[in-house]
């Protein structure tokens with residue numbers, strides 16, 4: 001069938017995109033590069049299939065990798081006139097909603113979710129420091145993602161070339177087993193248990209499984225390159241004879257192998273999803289040819305064809321670590337136009353640890369930032385007060401309805417706790433409204449949710465943020481799927497890019513794809529910054545540029561006349577001499 005190119009939902013799409021929206025093939029996999037419209041096609045497809053009467057939006061499930069992505073998807077669908085019919089959420093959110101539904105249907109208590117896996121590990125290994133606990137949690141996550149049980153760990157770790165935290169495979173396997181039994185004794189589930197339990201229900205409870213498949217007849221998955229074997233098994237279990245499945249992804253953006261994702265699932269999608277039709281989309285709609293040329297060099301590939309007109313070449317700046325924040329602040333301010341939004345710009349770094357000092361420094365330089373910690377919803381006082389005032393076992397739907405009423409009617413005696421109005425200032429109101437939006441998102445997947453389970457979901461989501469205009473600061477990983485007109489990549493040095501602990505060829509290839517993800521977030525401008533010396537662990541150390549730096553451009557030092565004036569480098573030069581003297 002030739003689709004009507006004039007249809008509003010198809011207008012402006014390329015022929016390839018139109019095919020992806022209108023094709024009846026199932027399963028179908030769309031493999032396409034960054035910025036080629038994969039996520040756009042996913043939303044258009046849901047709306048088109050609904051408008052043609054081919055797929056009931058109320059029986060459609062879109063799976064995304066982060067809640068932020070799920071919210072964006074819902075926002076886009078709303079703009080396409082679909083209201084909140086479509087279910088959109090992460091694997092975890094969908095599975096948790098399923099467990100809760102199952103518990104309600106069988107008259108049991110809803111599952112209890114472990115507050116913090118790290119907390120439990122710290123109890124089991126009191127002498128482990130925070131970094132060690134994080135490594136252990138991560139390694140257990142890898143095992144669960146790969147469906148590896150404690151007894152199989154030594155073998156699996158050897159096969160995958162993994163070094164367990166602490167260095168001893170047998171000790172780690174024992175700790176993993178202790179952790180599993182401790183959860184069992186406390187009758188709590190961690191995140192991976194939620195997925196595993198959902199998988200178990202699909203296999204052992206045919207009536208429940210049939211109802212789940214009926215409710216989620218049409219399944220779409222974004223960012224399929226980062227799916228792990230546990231999620232894939234779950235996805236397969238959700239499909240029945242009447243289901244349709246569309247997955248979209250980009251093998252060049254597979255960045256969660258360290259976490260158990262298996263890029264082999266998209267690379268050999270035809271084997272894993274039997275009879276799968278594969279479509280490609282070639283044109284890039286996001287970035288200028290200059291950004292795409294840099295991205296192509298990073299991956300050692302021909303650049304994607306661009307639709308955007310030419311822009312500026314990427315810039316590369318080298319400075320001393322002591323100047324980094326000032327150079328960055330200046331670059332951000334220089335590109336900020338009065339009346340435009342700060343959130344047109346993003347600062348991306350390889351590690352979380354780099355972000356916090358930069359965030360503080362940018363704030364000191366008078367630049368509003370929107371780092372997750374800065375505006376994490378549950379840490380905002382008005383939101384925390386409200387969440388405390390709502391009883392844990394109360395229905396989330398009735399609490400939000402009541403608060404919504406109070407927001408609409410500011411004259412009512414609206415208080416969160418001890419006489420505090422729920423939205424005394426415009427900022428507080430924005431926080432409460434953001435919370436309400438999150439609550440409604442949560443209810444769309446789980447209409448019977450209690451306040452307690454909503455709190456758990458919020459705590460698990462660092463990216464539950466209130467809308468404040470500010471420069472986005474995030475890691476390369478967190479930036480996946482997002483885009484900004486102007487992107488600043490910082491810390492482009494060996495040790496960060498690639499990260500020091502990437503030693504195997506597989507890890508190195510993933511680091512390179514990770515840089516590719518960062519670069520391809522830029523629509524118009526890409527600015528890269530690296531430091532030839534920085535303070536690390538209280539010592540000043542010389543730094544080498546990233547081995548991939550020259551694929552982006554040649555370094556320019558801010559020691560040119562203009563920058564020197566702006567930065568007052570005399571002070572910096574003094575500091576440098578002092579360091580040199582000390583050495």
Ligand code: ATP
Nearest residue numbers: 012013014033034035036037038039040285286481
């Ligand atoms: P990523 O791999 O980074 O997730 P993607 O393939 O999902 O990227 P989208 O985010 O869907 O790409 O699209 C990139 C940008 O291009 C978005 O701003 C989107 O609105 C725009 N875009 C995509 N297709 C078109 C089109 N046919 N016409 C105009 N803009 C488009």
Ligand code: MG
Nearest residue numbers: 038039040481
């Ligand atoms: Mg996308």
